[in-house]
Amino acid sequence: MTEALVRPAGDAPQWDMEVDVLVIGAGACGMAAAIAAHDAGAQVAIVEKRERPGGNSSLSTGSVPGAGSRFQREAGIVDSADVMIADLQRIAGESDLPALTQRMARISAELCEWLVDSVGARMALITDYCHVGHTIPRLHAPVSRRGQDLVDDLVAAVERREIPLAVNNPVQTLYLDAKGAVVGAGIGGPGVEPSRIGARNVILASNGFAANRALVAEYCGEIAGAEYFGALGSEGEAVLWARQLGARLANMQAYQGYAAVAYPHGSLLSWTTIEKGGVLVNARGERFGNEDIGYSAYARHVLAQDTNVYAIFDERIMQLASKEDEFRELVEYGGLKKATSVAELAAFFKLPADTLGATLEAFNAAAGGQAADAFGRARFGMAPLTGQLWICRVTPGLFHTQGGLAVDDNARVLRDDGTAIPGLFAGGGAAAGISGRAGAGGYASGNGLLTAIALGYLAGRTAAADTHAATAA
Numbered sequence: 266m267t268e269a270l271v272r273p274a275g276d277a278p279q280w281d282m283e284v285d286v287l288v289i290g291a292g293a294c295g296m297a298a299a300i301a302a303h304d305a306g307a308q309v310a311i312v313e314k315r316e317r318p319g320g321n322s323s324l325s326t327g328s329v330p331g332a333g334s335r336f337q338r339e340a341g342i343v344d345s346a347d348v349m350i351a352d353l354q355r356i357a358g359e360s361d362l363p364a365l366t367q368r369m370a371r372i373s374a375e376l377c378e379w380l381v382d383s384v385g386a387r388m389a390l391i392t393d394y395c396h397v398g399h400t401i402p403r404l405h406a407p408v409s410r411r412g413q414d415l416v417d418d419l420v421a422a423v424e425r426r427e428i429p430l431a432v433n434n435p436v437q438t439l440y441l442d443a444k445g446a447v448v449g450a451g452i453g454g455p456g457v458e459p460s461r462i463g464a465r466n467v468i469l470a471s472n473g474f475a476a477n478r479a480l481v482a483e484y485c486g487e488i489a490g491a492e493y494f495g496a497l498g499s500e501g502e503a504v505l506w507a508r509q510l511g512a513r514l515a516n517m518q519a520y521q522g523y524a525a526v527a528y529p530h531g532s533l534l535s536w537t538t539i540e541k542g543g544v545l546v547n548a549r550g551e552r553f554g555n556e557d558i559g560y561s562a563y564a565r566h567v568l569a570q571d572t573n574v575y576a577i578f579d580e581r582i583m584q585l586a587s588k589e590d591e592f593r594e595l596v597e598y599g600g601l602k603k604a605t606s607v608a609e610l611a612a613f614f615k616l617p618a619d620t621l622g623a624t625l626e627a628f629n630a631a632a633g634g635q636a637a638d639a640f641g642r643a644r645f646g647m648a649p650l651t652g653q654l655w656i657c658r659v660t661p662g663l664f665h666t667q668g669g670l671a672v673d674d675n676a677r678v679l680r681d682d683g684t685a686i687p688g689l690f691a692g693g694g695a696a697a698g699i700s701g702r703a704g705a706g707g708y709a710s711g712n713g714l715l716t717a718i719a720l721g722y723l724a725g726r727t728a729a730a731d732t733h734a735a736t737a738a
Contacts, residue, residue: 271509274440274448280463284310285732286725287450287464289436292320292496293412293714294693294721295470296419300384301725302468303426307732309725310462311428312452314435318420320472320496321665321694322714325412326589328391328404329718330711331377332370336390336405344401346371356398356559357700357707361515361671366699368674369719376719377405386418393585394646397536397559398709410589412714439467439506446687447510465735466688466728469678470721473666473694474501475520484517484668487704491568494526494662503695507670510689513681517668518703521713522564524556525576525659530600534576534657536560537586542648543578544628545659550611550621552628555640561700561708567661574660575614577625580653582646601657610654625650665713667698676724690728692720 286302288295291313299309331337332349349370360366380386391404407414423430431452437459438451447467451459474480476499482489493499507514524545525534539545539556545563546552547570554566567574578586583601586592595601604610607625611618631638632648670678670691677685678696698716701707 270437271439271441271506274442276443278440278449278463279461280449281460282310283463284308285464286466286468286728287312287462288468288470289450290320290470290472290693290695291318291430291432292470292472292693292717293322293416293419294717295468296423297384297718297721298468298470298692298725299428300419300422300426301722302729303428304383305726305729307729309428311423311430312434312436313430313432315498316432318430318432319413319416320498322717323413323416324496325714326406326410327388327412327415327714328396328406328410328711329373329377329380329388329714330399330403330709331373331405332403334374334377334390334405336377337403340390340392342392342402344403346373348401349373349403352398352400353699353709356709359702360699361702362697364674365672365697369699369715372719372723373715376722379722380718384418384422386415388415394541396710397540397561404711411591436502439510444687447689465732466690468721468724468728469503469506469670469689469691469695470693471503471695472496472499473669474504475499475663475666477501480504481663481666485520485666487565488520488522488568488663491522491564491661491663494523494531495665499665499694503669503691510686511680512686513671513679515668515671515697516700516702519667519698519700519707520705521664521667521700521708522561522705523662523664524560524563524567526662527595527600528658528660530595530598532591532595532600534595534659535586535589535592537589538576538578538582541578541582541585541646542632542650543576543582544625546575546577546616546621546624548572548614548616550616550624552624552640555638555642557642557644558706559708562704562706564661564705567659573614573658575616576657576659577610577650578655579650580655583655601655604654604656607654610656613656614658665694667700667708667712669694669696669698672696672720675727676720677727690724692724693717696720
């Protein structure tokens with residue numbers, strides 16, 4: 266792609282259109298930002314380079330963690346931001362922006378309630394079990410576990426408010442005034458004279474850089490060999506803009522992987538199948554690590570195998586995972602195979618039956634408390650595995666990057682010296698996340714959408730307030 270440019274707007278810029286807040290990107294972050302800014306009294310417009318809204322938000326499970334929400338209280342679940350902070354810090358470790366984790370946790374309950382009450386999102390608390398990285402059930406998601414349903418609800422909220430949303434309109438240029446404040450953007454496709462939109466505040470809600478192979482190799486080399494399964498628009502414009510603006514980048518080596526993308530279907534094999542007691546084996550019929558570290562952290566272990574990899578679980582786990590629409594579709598499309606014996610299971614993919622049988626026997630002994638697990642797994646869900654068994658060939662994937670522009674508590678973009686760039690906010694894949702400084706081990710379920718929507722929400726409200734303050738002055 267052509268590297269984005271940052272240019273001076275000129276002494277007396279001629280704008281084709283002017284708004285209080287211009288949102289760049291129409292994923293969950295961008296639409297949340299636009300809704301929050303509009304509801305705070307700002308005139309808002311959204312531009313999106315792809316042909317439809319959604320981005321990585323559409324491909325997610327639509328899950329947003331909220332600690333201490335009223336939905337938890339109604340379910341009799343006791344939780345707090347402090348407990349969530351401890352969970353996130355435990356799994357993420359060191360971070361370039363430790364205060365961001367606290368900010369996200371403390372606003373998480375308010376955010377989930379806002380999504381339901383003000384946006385009209387059809388979300389409910391997931392109480393079946395705790396997800397990766399969380400010690401308490403706190404994920405709020407569409408009943409379908411489809412991010413597209415959340416995106417559809419956000420689009421409907423944007424439409425009800427008559428907020429302009431222009432798809433197929435990539436940003437070519439960010440414009441600066443003489444003091445270095447961002448004051449607008451040039452919009453339009455390659456080779457076309459851009460339309461110039463002036464804005465008192467610009468919110469970067471574009472995606473990350475996982476589809477930019479050069480940037481992935483530069484910052485996230487350990488997963489560079491994995492296939493990318495995220496949104497096609499994740500090309501890293503925000504990183505390129507940041508380099509030209511003198512903005513600080515943070516947590517650039519962190520990413521979200523997925524250890525079990527169904528092959529060749531390309532859809533996610535629900536991690537419920539592993540979290541609740543399933544295992545991953547290679548073509549030699551052997552386990553190769555502790556699956557309990559989570560779907561993101563385990564992706565590089567799957568990538569490191571020199572063979573095909575397979576997920577194995579039993580009928581009880583299969584029925585539990587079938588609550589999720591995408592999993593049911595994978596079953597309907599023939600992505601999984603069922604067997605009544607280990608020998609039959611092994612025959613599907615020509616795995617060595619004796620070795621596979623020994624692997625499952627050792628795993629079941631550990632799950633049943635008769636022996637220590639060879640790889641240190643301590644949580645076994647519904648295992649030992651019994652009865653009918655299911656198998657699915659899987660491949661590791663890179664889903665999205667977790668590094669990006671450093672932001673403050675209200676999503677303002679920061680320079681290296683810690684000062685804010687006037688007129689510029691960031692969220693979603695454009696901003697740094699809360700999954701640690703490097704690698705995929707720090708990704709807790711829902712981290713991506715939490716920072717996307719929360720930073721969009723904060724950016725929209727703050728940008729509207731700044732606009733009102735500037736007008737009053």
